[in-house]
Amino acid sequence: MNIPNNITNICCIGAGYVGGPTMAVIAQKCPEIKVTVVDINQQRIADWNTENLDKLPIYEPGLKEVVQEARDRNLFFSAEVDKAIDEAQMIFISVNTPTKTYGVGKGMAADLKYVELCARKIAKVATSDKIVVEKSTLPVRTAESIKTILDAEGKNVNFKVLSNPEFLAEGTAIDDLHNADRVLIGGDQDEDGLKAIQSLVNVYSHWLPLERILTTNVWSSELSKLTANAFLAQRVSSINAMSALCEQTGANVDEIANAIGSDSRIGPKFLKASVGFGGSCFQKDILNLVYIARSYGLGEVADYWEQVIKLNDYQKRRFAEKIVKTLFNTVSGKKIAMLGWAFKQDTNDTRESAAIYVADYLLNEQAELVIYDPKVKAGQIYTDLDYLSTRSEEENKRLITIVNDPYEAMDDSHAVAILTEWDEFKAYDWKRVYNCMKKPAFVFDGRNILNIRIMDEVGFELYTIGRG
Ligand code: UDX
Ligand code: ADP
Numbered sequence: 001m002n003i004p005n006n007i008t009n010i011c012c013i014g015a016g017y018v019g020g021p022t023m024a025v026i027a028q029k030c031p032e033i034k035v036t037v038v039d040i041n042q043q044r045i046a047d048w049n050t051e052n053l054d055k056l057p058i059y060e061p062g063l064k065e066v067v068q069e070a071r072d073r074n075l076f077f078s079a080e081v082d083k084a085i086d087e088a089q090m091i092f093i094s095v096n097t098p099t100k101t102y103g104v105g106k107g108m109a110a111d112l113k114y115v116e117l118c119a120r121k122i123a124k125v126a127t128s129d130k131i132v133v134e135k136s137t138l139p140v141r142t143a144e145s146i147k148t149i150l151d152a153e154g155k156n157v158n159f160k161v162l163s164n165p166e167f168l169a170e171g172t173a174i175d176d177l178h179n180a181d182r183v184l185i186g187g188d189q190d191e192d193g194l195k196a197i198q199s200l201v202n203v204y205s206h207w208l209p210l211e212r213i214l215t216t217n218v219w220s221s222e223l224s225k226l227t228a229n230a231f232l233a234q235r236v237s238s239i240n241a242m243s244a245l246c247e248q249t250g251a252n253v254d255e256i257a258n259a260i261g262s263d264s265r266i267g268p269k270f271l272k273a274s275v276g277f278g279g280s281c282f283q284k285d286i287l288n289l290v291y292i293a294r295s296y297g298l299g300e301v302a303d304y305w306e307q308v309i310k311l312n313d314y315q316k317r318r319f320a321e322k323i324v325k326t327l328f329n330t331v332s333g334k335k336i337a338m339l340g341w342a343f344k345q346d347t348n349d350t351r352e353s354a355a356i357y358v359a360d361y362l363l364n365e366q367a368e369l370v371i372y373d374p375k376v377k378a379g380q381i382y383t384d385l386d387y388l389s390t391r392s393e394e395e396n397k398r399l400i401t402i403v404n405d406p407y408e409a410m411d412d413s414h415a416v417a418i419l420t421e422w423d424e425f426k427a428y429d430w431k432r433v434y435n436c437m438k439k440p441a442f443v444f445d446g447r448n449i450l451n452i453r454i455m456d457e458v459g460f461e462l463y464t465i466g467r468g
Helices: 019-029 042-048 063-070 081-087 113-125 142-152 173-178 191-204 218-249 253-261 282-295 299-326 354-364 378-388 393-399 406-410 423-427 430-436 452-458
Strands: 009-013 034-038 075-078 090-093 130-134 159-163 183-186 213-216 335-339 368-372 400-402 415-418 442-445 461-464
Touching: 009 019, 009 081, 019 034, 019 063, 019 075, 019 090, 019 173, 034 042, 034 081, 042 075, 063 173, 075 081, 081 113, 090 113, 090 191, 113 130, 113 142, 130 142, 130 191, 142 159, 142 218, 159 191, 159 218, 183 191, 183 218, 191 213, 213 218, 218 253, 218 282, 218 299, 282 299, 299 354, 299 415, 299 442, 299 461, 335 354, 335 406, 354 368, 354 378, 368 406, 378 393, 378 400, 393 400, 406 430, 430 452, 452 461
Parallel strands: 009 034, 009 090, 034 075, 090 130, 130 159, 183 213, 335 368, 335 415, 368 400, 415 442, 442 461
Antiparallel strands: 159 183
16 A cells, blocks of 8 residues: 655545644644645535634634634645545544434434545545544444445555544644644554554654654554543543532532642542533543443443433533522523533533533523623524424524623623633623622522632622532
């Protein structure tokens, strides 16, 4: 197989939260490599090509500067999928792999139809040897299926499949890519496999030291991604479990996090109690892991990881219940301001955001919600609620109001609920907010970001997660 040591042409299929930023950084750091990002969604491609860099389809701190530097130099966004595939020596598959919503494995297994379509497309279009890189998170042993599909066309073209899972976190994607703790590349341990691994190592070594580029066999690489996300989510569920106990006992969850995080074996990160984790990866990857474990007959392993999700659902429900209970057991007709809709700060992504579940719960109790998020568009909020709820679109439209001004959201409200840890929430004029709210004025801080002392002084009834 023809495997160049130094790649000069890369194609990435999928211009989403992973493909877009990752390819932008590869193009920025490897100016001699032509990087073309393609997508079947033509609007998305048009958005990536926008003149106004503030209107890129994805919001990530530092992204627009990277795109500005590389776009139209060696970074291209194109809807000409076939052409880009055929010209490339290395093709990244970076399409979405949501949880299946139908058939066998519904609600658990990853839906691989988009990945399979990509593999079929590559097999059909390719006229020269290709290295195909799995970037999307996939169940262990997917590379094998991809390889089977690629080879099935029976053309005189060779393929090598690598696994190169993405570990970037949204909101810090550019920094995570620039200063990755590690890059993981899995490949076959035969001669061509090792050559393919090396050619990808050579891409990343443009800016990362070699000791941070780890190479493994394909299956370890695939399973490492699921394992990393499961461990991270488990930490959040672990501290959230303790938060419930803290509230009963008068202990303070932040003090506990600090105390245990000082143990170098535990470490301080990912110990922030919250209304629950969200995002496109944690729940999906754990469900996937649970499904795989169960399908190999490993019931205890599956149950163990499933508990992380159950605890997260419990935490979201507990927060919503707390609001209703505190507001004298009824929120019907009461105005509640929701600050934040994104699943975490510094992103406009709302997938699996705790805010959606809390809003749905409160709407079932007939609350009037007024929602503000600095980056999420109104249309997305409606879509998220319509997807989850049993109410009609019209009913959701009638029950919620979406505003561009946070003070308008809080004006005359019975309660404020903070769902995302946006920095700007800390800097609000809380005295002014207090004066314009109904009394007693309640704040439910689902992210524990507000200064308790100041809120006390102002006069709020404050609920923060994990404090008795
Ligand atoms: C995650 C992984 O971190 C990343 O490596 C992987 O590539 C994709 O999945 P992401 O989902 O973008 O990244 O965000 P992350 O920072 O991991 O946060 C996930 C959720 O956990 C967010 O809702 C966040 O608010 C929550 N969280 C995180 C907490 O509630 N407490 C914490 O201490 C940390
Ligand atoms: P992620 O967070 O994994 O990046 P996104 O949903 O943000 O997920 O992005 C995935 C992108 O992949 C979407 O823009 C979608 O249109 C694109 N996509 C899905 N299937 C294909 C395909 N067969 N060919 C090209 N692009 C695809």
